Amino acid sequence: MKKLINSPDSLITDALRGIAAAHPDLAVDAENRVISRAQPAAAKVGLVSGGGSGHEPLHGGYVGYGMLDAAAPGEVYTSPVPDQILAATQAASTGRGVLHIVKNYTGDVLNFRMAAELAEDDDIRVVSVVTNDDVAVEDSTFTAGRRGTGGTIVVEKIAGAAAEEGADLDTVARLATEVNERSRSFGIALHAGTVPAAGTPGFDLADNEIELGVGIHGEPGRARGEFAPVRELVAYALDAIHADRTVSGNVLVIMNGQGGTPLIELYAAHAEAAAWLAGRGVTVARNLVGNYITSLDQAGFSITVTELSDELVRLWDAPVSTPALRWGM
């Protein structure tokens, strides 16, 4: 294994130092492992997310005006601990309550729940929204129920915009829930990523094999498939999404890279997604193409489709200033 690390043990600490150096708009609490806004927001609903590391820019890259107030990064593919999530919640709190945006993995759900209870003892009202947009499997290695993946980014953006506008906690939580319900994702891996502490790829794929419905930690999906042209792979993913929730109207598409896939391939994949959707009369009103929720150096892609309303388009377009998403300011 060759990686740009000093050691697997120091990777998160080292990466946090790099984030602190790169982004003066962020504050990095190295002791508690919390990334928050250097300039905390004035009174508004606070937004907190977090989860295992290895999915960058998720979640630290979405801290800033118009999205999150704080993020709690765990060790690689490992949930953050309750005290850490509590510290993030305290950093995000301005007195109007805090929304926890939690991807549906058992460890994350438990630890965020415990942190929410600790925060309530601190008189911080917390509401949690659990994302579960991945249609690949009903239960999985680390999950009871569906996994939360790329839809989480849409939830963070839309809820963040509403919070910035002054919406109250129940309104922000309702919007977050609505976005999750309107979002579906599906991922396909060509090569497994390597967890630094393990040193070898998380699973083996033969030269002509791919993993259909792979999770963001390399968890198994629906099936091993045969490698095929990108047109077929994208159609497989969109068929799976469409079978679960009819894709129609105006949609947001995230053509996401898993960390080891070059941008030129993601554009080739996006061309196929756009053609598939146009062929069904669906309008791609907004899109992102790039690495937004990754799995270390895994090669592959995931597609997230969110059905938009006028209100959701407006909130998506609202100004945002984070390391990974920035527009309108």
Added chain:
Amino acid sequence: MKKLINSPDSLITDALRGIAAAHPDLAVDAENRVISRAQPAAAKVGLVSGGGSGHEPLHGGYVGYGMLDAAAPGEVYTSPVPDQILAATQAASTGRGVLHIVKNYTGDVLNFRMAAELAEDDDIRVVSVVTNDDVAVEDSTFTAGRRGTGGTIVVEKIAGAAAEEGADLDTVARLATEVNERSRSFGIALHAGTVPAAGTPGFDLADNEIELGVGIHGEPGRARGEFAPVRELVAYALDAIHADRTVSGNVLVIMNGQGGTPLIELYAAHAEAAAWLAGRGVTVARNLVGNYITSLDQAGFSITVTELSDELVRLWDAPVSTPALRWGM
């Protein structure tokens, strides 16, 4: 080889379709293979760049307000042809002349020169600036003289800002030349990228080997080295840059991924670069961390250091709206 492609032959066409679908602010001329602004600029100096594909987001991802007017992407790792560059030059021309920003590779230099001559026949005045910021080697597989790499992005941003402000062609060219002279880069590869038409990695590295000073097409660098902690790799790269041009004052740092390196590792690398520079009294006034000039799915990083002046900081901070860089608007 497993890649998100339909076939190696169709990759550029497919990726251009994806770029067109993803970015309504861009116009994609599929026949001539030119990416330009959907809304051409009012009278100003036009900026054109281009080169082989496989380095995305370079150059198409830098087309838009505040940077390029048009880009000409060749086949993978292959120079664009003169007629294509001519079409880009015509798309960029508003009557105030056009700057060609050319990375120093023999094919690029020749084809841009031929295109400039054709443009002059069209009464478009063209000035060319050739970037050669890579300190790794004096001559290389595809180059007489030093290679142009990450410094090109800084040239495009600064020259683009000046052009947007209404500077004339000679002023914009002078600034571009100054930025190139102030910029130095060095890259290290951990694993070679795979050109789709070749189907196998461009070079072989043993489990403990790395390529020191690698080029953006996987060309050999100074030496094969032994794999080492990121602190040592970053120090090696910065030592090489510093030996060539003293690193001092206020600098812009680009900690760039080569396409197959996850962001968490780039942040770990950036932490080491920041520490190295702080230890020498150098201020990192601006930085980028991410995939800005890639080599398909190659794993590794490159560092670009540009010594800034107040004027260059001002132009770097000027508003920009492109797929890959966006701020201030």
